[in-house]
Amino acid sequence: MAEILFYVFSAVAVGSAIAMVTRSNPVASLLFMVATLASLAGLYVLFEAHFLAAVQIIVYAGAIMVLFLFVIMLLNLGHDYQRDLKGGVWAILSFIVAGAMAGILARQFGGSGASPIYERFQGAERMDALLAEKGAVGAIAHPLFTDYVVAFELVGILLLVAVVGAVALAKRKV
Amino acid sequence: MLTEALVVSAVLFVVGTFGVLVRRNAIIMFLCIELQLNAANLSFVALSRYLGMDGQIFVFFVMTVAAAEAAVGLAIIISIFRHYETVSVDNFNLLKW
Numbered sequence: 001m002a003e004i005l006f007y008v009f010s011a012v013a014v015g016s017a018i019a020m021v022t023r024s025n026p027v028a029s030l031l032f033m034v035a036t037l038a039s040l041a042g043l044y045v046l047f048e049a050h051f052l053a054a055v056q057i058i059v060y061a062g063a064i065m066v067l068f069l070f071v072i073m074l075l076n077l078g079h080d081y082q083r084d085l086k087g088g089v090w091a092i093l094s095f096i097v098a099g100a101m102a103g104i105l106a107r108q109f110g111g112s113g114a115s116p117i118y119e120r121f122q123g124a125e126r127m128d129a130l131l132a133e134k135g136a137v138g139a140i141a142h143p144l145f146t147d148y149v150v151a152f153e154l155v156g157i158l159l160l161v162a163v164v165g166a167v168a169l170a171k172r173k174v
Numbered sequence: 175m176l177t178e179a180l181v182v183s184a185v186l187f188v189v190g191t192f193g194v195l196v197r198r199n200a201i202i203m204f205l206c207i208e209l210q211l212n213a214a215n216l217s218f219v220a221l222s223r224y225l226g227m228d229g230q231i232f233v234f235f236v237m238t239v240a241a242a243e244a245a246v247g248l249a250i251i252i253s254i255f256r257h258y259e260t261v262s263v264d265n266f267n268l269l270k271w
Binding site: 002003006007010013014017018020021026029030033036037040043044046047048049051052055056059060063064067068071072074075077084085086090091093094095097098101102105106108126127130139140143144148151155158159161162163165166167169170 | 175178179181182184185186187188189190191192193195196197198199201202204205206208209212215216219220222223224226227228230231233234235237238239240241242243244245246248249250251252253255261262
């Protein structure tokens, strides 16, 4: 069952990502991106990251994508149906760059377990025990507020700076 | 399931890179960057299933930084739009030679 769901979510994610890149209408592009993010949340659930799946739906698909949609509608780009894919030499160059990157990544990941990272696996049992002991939120909250507390506070400051910066930039008459 | 997840993550990252290179609309280029961040997040989550909780915490921080980046980036796009009346990157040629 999990295998079937994995392939369904992966197919939806990749298909909508390709549709997102190729649609010329920005609103259609954005809605395909929401489909990608939602199916990625499904994949997170399959990998037992329940808290991140919820955050992905609420913060990414909910807040960030609505911000993008709001800007598209504020700038009145929804009627913009002209093709905005670059053509000619630039498109060929992009294909070459993307193909080279795909080749490198395929060599890293598809190499039948030859990559050294596979040797460090201790199996999923340890994670299952951790999740059973602390619950989905507790398992991520405990290290977040102990080992990573400095990074957590810094991220709070980053968000404050971003809010002030966004308001200052978007204000008329800078 | 892990190898397949890493392959899906690689495919999403390549699609995002291609989108950044080939699109002219600045907002869609931003969306493609978000797609790249999400592709990286997927491999973090997939590996954290086997290697411990740290990967998920990293994804948490990536999401926060992505939210901050989207807010500032869209504000920049709005102020560019006020100046040029377009969001097509072909028109932003002040530093081109």
